[in-house]
Amino acid sequence: xxxxxxxxxxxxxxxxxxxxxxxxxxxxxxxxxxxxxxxxxxxxxxxxxxxxxxxxxxxxxxxxxxxxxxxxxxxxxxxxxxxxxxxxxxxxxxxxxxxxxxxxxxxxxxxxxxxxxxxxxxxxxxxxxxxxxxxxxxxxxxxxxxx
Amino acid sequence: xxxxxxxxxxxxxxxxxxxxxxxxxxxxxxxxxxxxxxxxxxxxxxxxxxxxxxxxxxxxxxxxxxxxxxxxxxxxxxxxxxxxxxxxxxxxxxxxxxxxxxxxxxxxxxxxxxxxxxxxxxxxxxxxxxxxxxxxxxxxxxxxxxxxxxxxxxxxxxxxxxxxxxxxxxxxxxxxxxxxxxxxxxxxxxxxxxxxxxxxxxxxxxxxxxxxxxxxxxxxxxxxxxxxxxxxxxxxxxxxxxxxxxxxxxxxxxxxxxxxxxxxxxxxxxxxxxxxxxxxxxxxxxxxxxxxxxxxxxxxxxxxxxxxxxxxxxxxxxxxxxxxxxxxxxxxxxxxxxxxxxxxxxxxxxxxxxxxxxxxxxxxxxxxxxxxxxxxxxxxxxxxxxxxxxxxxxxxxxxxxxxxxxxxxxxxxxxxxxxxxxxxxxxxxxxxxxxxxxxxxx
Numbered sequence: 001x002x003x004x005x006x007x008x009x010x011x012x013x014x015x016x017x018x019x020x021x022x023x024x025x026x027x028x029x030x031x032x033x034x035x036x037x038x039x040x041x042x043x044x045x046x047x048x049x050x051x052x053x054x055x056x057x058x059x060x061x062x063x064x065x066x067x068x069x070x071x072x073x074x075x076x077x078x079x080x081x082x083x084x085x086x087x088x089x090x091x092x093x094x095x096x097x098x099x100x101x102x103x104x105x106x107x108x109x110x111x112x113x114x115x116x117x118x119x120x121x122x123x124x125x126x127x128x129x130x131x132x133x134x135x136x137x138x139x140x141x142x143x144x145x146x147x
Numbered sequence: 148x149x150x151x152x153x154x155x156x157x158x159x160x161x162x163x164x165x166x167x168x169x170x171x172x173x174x175x176x177x178x179x180x181x182x183x184x185x186x187x188x189x190x191x192x193x194x195x196x197x198x199x200x201x202x203x204x205x206x207x208x209x210x211x212x213x214x215x216x217x218x219x220x221x222x223x224x225x226x227x228x229x230x231x232x233x234x235x236x237x238x239x240x241x242x243x244x245x246x247x248x249x250x251x252x253x254x255x256x257x258x259x260x261x262x263x264x265x266x267x268x269x270x271x272x273x274x275x276x277x278x279x280x281x282x283x284x285x286x287x288x289x290x291x292x293x294x295x296x297x298x299x300x301x302x303x304x305x306x307x308x309x310x311x312x313x314x315x316x317x318x319x320x321x322x323x324x325x326x327x328x329x330x331x332x333x334x335x336x337x338x339x340x341x342x343x344x345x346x347x348x349x350x351x352x353x354x355x356x357x358x359x360x361x362x363x364x365x366x367x368x369x370x371x372x373x374x375x376x377x378x379x380x381x382x383x384x385x386x387x388x389x390x391x392x393x394x395x396x397x398x399x400x401x402x403x404x405x406x407x408x409x410x411x412x413x414x415x416x417x418x419x420x421x422x423x424x425x426x427x428x429x430x431x432x433x434x435x436x437x438x439x440x441x442x443x444x445x446x447x448x449x450x451x452x453x454x455x456x457x458x459x460x461x462x463x464x465x466x467x468x469x470x471x472x473x474x475x476x477x478x479x480x481x482x483x484x485x486x487x488x489x490x491x492x493x494x495x496x497x498x499x500x501x502x503x504x505x506x507x508x509x510x511x512x513x514x515x516x517x518x519x520x521x522x523x524x525x526x527x528x529x530x531x532x533x534x535x536x537x538x539x540x541x542x543x544x545x546x547x548x549x550x551x552x553x554x555x556x557x558x559x560x561x562x563x564x565x566x567x568x569x570x571x572x573x574x575x576x577x578x579x580x581x582x583x584x585x586x587x588x589x
Contacts, residue, residue: 034519036336036337036338036517036518037336040336043509044384044506044509044510045334045335045505045506045509046335046336046509047335047336047338047494047509047512047513047517048513048517048519049338049517049518049519050513050517050519051513053383053384053385055373055374055383055385056385056514059369059370059372059373060521062369062372063365063366063369063521066364066365066368066369067365068361068364068365069365069521069525070362070365070525070528070529070532071521071524071525071527071528137337137339138339139339139340139341139489140339140340140341140518141340141341141342141518141527142340142342142518142519142520142523142524142527142528143518143519143524144524144528
């Protein structure tokens, strides 16, 4: 599997609501980061739209499945469109466009993504995923999906 | 437009007509009569430290520039060119230098200094002599500071800021007194989240002790199964947030026992409901001990104890602000339409306190108050469902009766008999009606 194919696989897991399988792609020491500011350097001195270590990410996925997770009931339908994949060994840069549909409302999200991968057998795992939304500093609606 | 008698029918002691939340004509009137009259929280002195520093924000729907003047005062200017009406400043913040650089209108190059004075107009020969001297960026008539927080009012007269805040001053005192040296600064970025609901829904929700068990049921359940917070030195980044989420699942008796005070201007504040010692007193935590030592050194033991014993949770400053003095998070709400609002969320750093305390504030903001939080997004979902429900024309009334008839009148405040009393909505609605029906100043 190439890094590009791996990213497509990851997107497919999200778009078919296989969130637990998606979570399993992340290493135990992984971070999943959606910075608040453009070119944000640090997740501890500046707020983030999302900054999860592996434990928080697991809790986030569990919350998705809770029957009273109001903002996720029903779960949104999404399309994660991955493009412009540039592979530099295990660092993979790409663009992401997400179309989200839920409760008669369609939303659009887009950002630059950077994956730090680790090789595992004939595939990869994700050690770090960073999504810089184009409108991270703008007035945006709550983010209730996985990017 | 609705006559005062009609407005008065919309707000009754234990119920409110749905049009207060859903009628666009009422919303327009709110902008005129509430947002253009009340004192509004605009920000903090740390956002405009030096002469020439400015930031832009809104007062209701008015775009404004908040700028530090050469004499140290703060002026609030309506961000609208006197010529054809373009906004003259598109930046969120910045600095005008004392030489030359000004607020320059992009349309025809009219330029204004930091005080709003019109300094240069291209093709000025086309105007009759003296005509242009009448023009400037409109200065908001009243600007005041309370302990470093910048307030302004679009009305030329009205109650003083001190009178407006009344007992709610104590919440700002709590926020500032806890900071070593009394120093605070806005830091760590600004969340800006939009929701499709009326602005009042957030101000009500932040004092609602009956909602967490329902709205936040999922995050409470998940947090209960989270790893136990780490011992000193072995904390997880997210411990503070897990503690908070768990606390949202406190037993009913805890919510009932929480203090709930309101003021005649519609402000309200909640006593602390945390029973978790680490959150409240930092028990056993070396960082908190270091911080406590700093405060004791500065204030003496007795005063430091008094400061740290204040247990306030959310404070609402009606009509545009909500803050947590203990966790140094402050939100400003801007009404965009009857069914659309945007909330700016700021963290405050205590520059003289241990650095780790700010990291806790950031973690708290990310997981609990942030745009991608599983706590916040459930609140937003409920605001939107309320707004959609209130479009129903079949049922007119929203019930705000819990605890009605049992409220306790104290010298300066009206207090709920229990922490889940809806006294805070009744107080907000009474203030709403006062603003909406007051005789406009000419």
